[in-house]
Amino acid sequence: MSENTITPLTMPKWGLSMKEGKLINWLVEEGSQFSRGDELAEVETEKIASAVEASMAGTLRKIVAENDTVYPVGALLAVVADESVSDDEVNAYIEKFQSEFVPEESGDEDEGIQAQTIEVNSLNIRYLSKGDGDRVLLLVHGYGGDLDNWLFNHDELVEKTGMRVIALDLPGHGQSSKVVGDANLEFFADTIHAFLQALDIEKAYLVGHSMGGAISLCFASKYPDNVLGLGLIASAGLGDEINNEYIQGFMESTSRKQIKPWLELLFADKSLVNRQLINNMLQYKRLDGVSDALNAVSRQLLDDSGKQGRQFLDSLDTLACRICVVWGMDDHIIPASHTERLPDSVSKLVIESSGHMVQMEAANKVNQFLIDNLLTR
Amino acid sequence: MARKITYQQAINEALDQEMTRDESVIVMGEDVVGGSGGHGEMDAWGGVLGLTKGLYAKHGNRIMDTPITESGYIGAAVGAATCGMRPVAELMFIDFMGVCLDQIYNQAAKFRYMFGGKAKTPVVIRAMYGAGFSAAAQHSQALYSIFTHIPGLKVVLPSSPYDAKGLLIQAIRDDDPVIFLEHKVLYTLEGEVPEEPYTVPFGEANVVREGDDVTIVAFGRMVLHATGVADKLAKEGIKCEVIDPRTTSPLDDESILESIENTGRLVVVDESNPRCSMASDIAELAVTRAFEHLKAPVKTVTAPHTPVPFAKSLEDAYIPSPEKIEAAIRSIA
Numbered sequence: 001m002s003e004n005t006i007t008p009l010t011m012p013k014w015g016l017s018m019k020e021g022k023l024i025n026w027l028v029e030e031g032s033q034f035s036r037g038d039e040l041a042e043v044e045t046e047k048i049a050s051a052v053e054a055s056m057a058g059t060l061r062k063i064v065a066e067n068d069t070v071y072p073v074g075a076l077l078a079v080v081a082d083e084s085v086s087d088d089e090v091n092a093y094i095e096k097f098q099s100e101f102v103p104e105e106s107g108d109e110d111e112g113i114q115a116q117t118i119e120v121n122s123l124n125i126r127y128l129s130k131g132d133g134d135r136v137l138l139l140v141h142g143y144g145g146d147l148d149n150w151l152f153n154h155d156e157l158v159e160k161t162g163m164r165v166i167a168l169d170l171p172g173h174g175q176s177s178k179v180v181g182d183a184n185l186e187f188f189a190d191t192i193h194a195f196l197q198a199l200d201i202e203k204a205y206l207v208g209h210s211m212g213g214a215i216s217l218c219f220a221s222k223y224p225d226n227v228l229g230l231g232l233i234a235s236a237g238l239g240d241e242i243n244n245e246y247i248q249g250f251m252e253s254t255s256r257k258q259i260k261p262w263l264e265l266l267f268a269d270k271s272l273v274n275r276q277l278i279n280n281m282l283q284y285k286r287l288d289g290v291s292d293a294l295n296a297v298s299r300q301l302l303d304d305s306g307k308q309g310r311q312f313l314d315s316l317d318t319l320a321c322r323i324c325v326v327w328g329m330d331d332h333i334i335p336a337s338h339t340e341r342l343p344d345s346v347s348k349l350v351i352e353s354s355g356h357m358v359q360m361e362a363a364n365k366v367n368q369f370l371i372d373n374l375l376t377r
Numbered sequence: 378m379a380r381k382i383t384y385q386q387a388i389n390e391a392l393d394q395e396m397t398r399d400e401s402v403i404v405m406g407e408d409v410v411g412g413s414g415g416h417g418e419m420d421a422w423g424g425v426l427g428l429t430k431g432l433y434a435k436h437g438n439r440i441m442d443t444p445i446t447e448s449g450y451i452g453a454a455v456g457a458a459t460c461g462m463r464p465v466a467e468l469m470f471i472d473f474m475g476v477c478l479d480q481i482y483n484q485a486a487k488f489r490y491m492f493g494g495k496a497k498t499p500v501v502i503r504a505m506y507g508a509g510f511s512a513a514a515q516h517s518q519a520l521y522s523i524f525t526h527i528p529g530l531k532v533v534l535p536s537s538p539y540d541a542k543g544l545l546i547q548a549i550r551d552d553d554p555v556i557f558l559e560h561k562v563l564y565t566l567e568g569e570v571p572e573e574p575y576t577v578p579f580g581e582a583n584v585v586r587e588g589d590d591v592t593i594v595a596f597g598r599m600v601l602h603a604t605g606v607a608d609k610l611a612k613e614g615i616k617c618e619v620i621d622p623r624t625t626s627p628l629d630d631e632s633i634l635e636s637i638e639n640t641g642r643l644v645v646v647d648e649s650n651p652r653c654s655m656a657s658d659i660a661e662l663a664v665t666r667a668f669e670h671l672k673a674p675v676k677t678v679t680a681p682h683t684p685v686p687f688a689k690s691l692e693d694a695y696i697p698s699p700e701k702i703e704a705a706i707r708s709i710a
Contacts (some may be wrong), residue, residue, distance in 0.1 A: 175379070180574070255581050259631075275587055286543060286575040 006093045007080040009060075012052055013073040014045055015151040020103075021045045023077060025067045030078075033059050037364050041065075041077065046276050050152065052077070053364045059083065062090050072103035115147065115175075120194045123177040127168040127195070131158035135228070136201050137375065139167040139191065141296060142210025142236075144175030144250055146284070146372060149209060152363030160367070161207075161375045170212070172297060178289030183296035185218035185237075185310055193223050207231035207370060209359060210334065211301060213238075217312040220319050229322040231374045233366065234331050234356050236301065237312040239338035244306030246333055251294050256282065268330040268355040308334075317343055324373040326366055328354030347373040378504055379571045384435035385564040387538040388428055388503075391545035392465060394574045396436045399463060402549055404440040405450055406467030406503075411658045425469055426505070426564060432437035451502065455485040455554070458500035463530055464551055468504035470516050471558060474523075485554040486529030497552040502544070505606070507648060508685045508696050509562040517685035520648035521596070522658070524556045525625040531555045531579055534628040536600035538568035543577030550576065560598040568687060582628035584636075588616030591710050592636040594659050595621060595646040599697060603646050606702045615710045625655055633659065634667050645695055651679040673709035678702050 005137055011021050024042035028034050039051035040060070057315075058080040065077040076097050079090050115128040128147050137157060141149040147167035159167045169176040181187040192215065196204055205228045208216035213235025220227045238244065246265050253259035256278055263278060264270040284290060303309040316323060325348040327336040333356040339348045349369045354361040384392070396402045410433045411423040423430025432440045443450035447468060454466035468474065474481070481502065488496040508517040524532045531553055536539040541559070548555040585600060586607045595603035600621040607617035618636050622629055637643050643663045647656035656677040663675050678697045687691050 175571075175573075254578055256584065275584065283539075283571070283575070286577060287571060288574040288576075 001172045005197075006085055006090065007056075007058065008076050008093075008097060009040065009052070009078040010199070011065075011071045011073050011075045011077055012043070013155070014050065015047060015148060018045050018047070018073055020070050020072045022070045023065045024049065025066060026063060026078075027051065028060050030063045032055070036128055044274065045282065047148065048151070048277050048360070049272050049274050050360065050363075055364065058304070061085065062094065062257070065092060074103065075101065078198065083230055117175075118198055120191060120198050123171050123179055123191065125168055125171070125177070125191070125195055126175040127166055128154070129164060129166045129199075130154060131162065131164045133161070133163040134205040135163045136162075136196075137161070137165045138165050138192070138196070138204045138206050139165065140206060140208040140212030140216055141167070141170065141173065142208075142212045142234075143247070143301065144173070144281075144284075144294060145209065145212070148174075148280075149357070150359065152357050153367055156363070156367045157370070160371055161191065163375065166199075166204075168192075170215070171291030172290070173327060174284070178287060178293050180293045180296050183293070184300040185215055186222065188215040189219040189222050192219055193226065196226065201320050202226065203228050205229045205375060207233065207374075208235060209233040210356065211236050211297075214301075214308075214310060217319075218310075220321060221312070221315065224320060227321050229374050230319070230324075230371045232323065232325045233359050234327050234334055235325065235338075236308055236311055236334060238325070239313065239334070239341070240307040240311065241335050241338070242302065242306075242308045243333045244302060247298050247302065251291075251298055254282075254285070259285075264331045266356045267361060269361065272357075272361070299355070313341060316346060322374060324348065324369065326351065326358065326369050328356060328358035328361065330354060331358070349373075379569045381567045382538055382570050383540045383564065384541050384559070384566045384568070385426070386696035387542040387568075387570050388545055388559065389430065389432070390570070391542045391549070391574075392429065393432060393435065395463075395546055395549045396432065396439060397461050398574065399549075400439075401461060402439070402465065403457070403461045404432060404436075404465045404467070406455055407443060407445055407450075407469055409467050410440055410442045424467060426561070428503075428559075428564075429467070447473050447477040448480065452480040452484070453496060454481050454500050454502070458485070458498045458554070459488060459496060462578065463499045465501040465502075465503060465549060468502055470521050471504040471506040472515050472518050474520065475506070481524075481530070481554070481556075482527045486527050489553065490529060498554050499549075499552045501548045501555045501557050502553075503545075503557045503559065505559045505561040505564075507562060508561040508680075508692055509598075511687060511689050511692055512561075512614075513687040514684040516582055519597070519647075519680070521556070521558055521625055522647075522649055522654045522697070525628075525655065525658070529554065530626060531624060533557045533579070533624050534597040535559065535623065536563070536583075536595075536597055536621050538566060538570045540577055540583070540621075542570050543575050543580075544623065546574055547576040547579060550667070551579070551592050558597070562598055563601075566601075577623065579624045582632040583621040583623055584618065584632065585621050586617060586619040588618040588640070590616045590640055590645060591618070591642040591706050592633070592640045593617050593619045593644045593646060593702070593706070594633055594706060595619060596625065597648065598653055599646040599648055599702075602699045602702055603696065606699050606706065610703070610706060610710075615706065617706065630662055630666075633662060636665050637667040638670045641670050642677065642709050643671070644676045644702065644709070646678045646702055648680060648697060650682050651677065652682055676705040676709055678705050 206216040214237030454464035
């Protein structure tokens with residue numbers, strides 16, 4: 001940080017619908033120094049609880065926001081400035097910020113970027129496109145997920161790469177059609193291929209999480225001319241182990257009580273599974289067609305012994321594009337040990353204290369790794 | 378896509394989607410046709426408040442007006458259900474149940490049991506309930522506890538547009554007779570509702586707010602009052618857990634007991650008269666199955682043991698208010 005600069009730490013905006021967040025508590029004390037990536041405060045939204053991570057190193061000079069209090073997106077939470085800045089300057093900064101701050105008005109949802117729906121192979125596919133760069137990055141969620149799984153990645157990847165970043169709901173998932181064809185990886189890869197064609201996109205980077213990783217690998221094998229590179233997050237298809245109990249448990253759960261322990265398996269920090277996250281998942285699972293779709297997909301993903309049915313490990317070298325792999329150390333769904341047999345040509349990162357949803361739990365680290373190893377090289 | 382629609386539109390959409398999905402779903406009741414965009418009689422209301430408006434244009438004779446004879450058409454709906462149809466009969470006001478109660482409690486509710494499990498009666502009886510419109514004593518009652526008392530009936534009290542749609546679709550697909558009760562004050566309530574069909578399971582309470590200090594069990598419209606009070610008290614550090622059972626039969630007693638075990642304090646909010654009510658039922662649940670966890674007396678907030686008054690000022694005093702709920706919580710928190 002250069003001298004005499006004051007940086008505001010504000011309530012982040014995680015996802016389109018977020019208007020306000022509740023500051024649960026501060027994780028660093030006033031006056032203490034922190035490094036980039038450190039967790040500064042816990043914030044809870046309607047959708048999820050997460051930590052505000054430092055995007056740079058600095059000193060937390062003055063805490064403005066109080067614990068257990070709701071603040072609008074963009075509100076001043078604290079002021080970051082080094083020792084050379086006087087208290088008066090800090091206080092003047094806060095006064096100025098507060099006098100000029102206007103919270104985003106509720107009911108202005110139309111002004112934000114909205115998810116859209118496009119018909120592809122007779123399926124309605126919902127997607128969210130941000131940024132207008134020539135280069136395109138497609139985010140592919142995993143089994144039972146949706147485009148909100150990229151809540152903490154989408155905006156930052158657009159900002160830091162200048163690319164056009166698109167997240168979609170796969171068929172059978174989120175708000176896309178609940179029809180899954182043969183329900184195998186080829187079906188999803190073909191749908192993505194047709195989806196990109198419908199959007200007039202010839203080539204794209206694919207970043208896939210879990211089953212979305214295996215789908216991305218399948219896509220790269222089948223359509224090598226259309227892929228610029230692969231980012232694989234806690235990916236399926238790189239080994240045969242998978243937590244079959246999780247798949248079955250998640251699939252069969254119909255109530256809050258049943259599904260909670262399974263959702264907690266997705267995170268290293270179980271407290272991230274709050275009421276809203278559970279409700280959102282149940283609301284998805286109650287939609288007509290979801291249960292059949294999830295069943296069909298799981299039968300294709302797993303073989304009779306409950307192991308992963310499809311492997312791409314031995315064919316990674318034949319894929320001409322750049323590949324990077326990131327995993328959470330505490331992944332209880334697909335073990336991080338699947339990074340051990342990767343060829344040397346693949347850059348990899350295993351992140352401590354993170355579970356299967358590593359792109360949510362350690363968003364900054366995952367984003368930076370993707371930028372450094374896939375998107376800006 | 379989820380978008381905001383009203384409680385009333387959510388109910389209309391559930392009927393429309395189920396009639397489209399399954400030809401055996403029929404709708405019958407007094408003045409339920411209407412609203413098809415035609416002239417004269419064809420352009421009537423679509424139900425007394427327009428709930429079924431537009432369905433006739435799409436589904437034709439599968440939506441039918443009946444004579445003003447509840448005993449006749451409720452009986453016909455129950456009979457049609459035993460013969461393979463899935464009728465949704467609209468009783469208009471729940472207060473009219475007296476005319477057709479035998480068809481409900483002595484016939485529909487008993488068939489599965491008396492025919493050794495071989496008969497099913499997939500009938501839904503929709504009706505509006507509740508005070509707040511100065512509709513006087515014969516059009517304002519909250520009579521759900523009477524149906525809850527009868528084994529063989531399922532009783533549903535949606536408190537939001539999301540629940541209204543999902544619970545009604547579940548009710549139509551359910552093979553047992555379901556009493557589906559809509560609070561008339563909630564019809565204009567807006568909320569996010571997915572466009573696609575979905576079901577909300579019976580017997581699964583919705584934990585509307587989480588908290589460790591006091592458990593509030595509330596029904597129907599009272600869920601909104603309870604949630605408002607819980608949000609207010611949360612700012613003072615009193616954390617209430619608000620539980621909306623969604624169905625009184627089957628009842629998710631486990632979720633209620635679990636919460637009481639955690640908080641040790643219970644307030645039940647019930648718009649109906651207090652004797653033999655859901656309020657007394659939930660209080661009984663707490664004292665017989667969670668007594669050792671209780672740190673304070675159980676409190677109930679209900680209407681008084683009187684008919685619903687017509688005068689606006691008296692009706693306001695009759696309905697459990699947020700102020701009364703707050704006072705009950707403060708008396709034990």
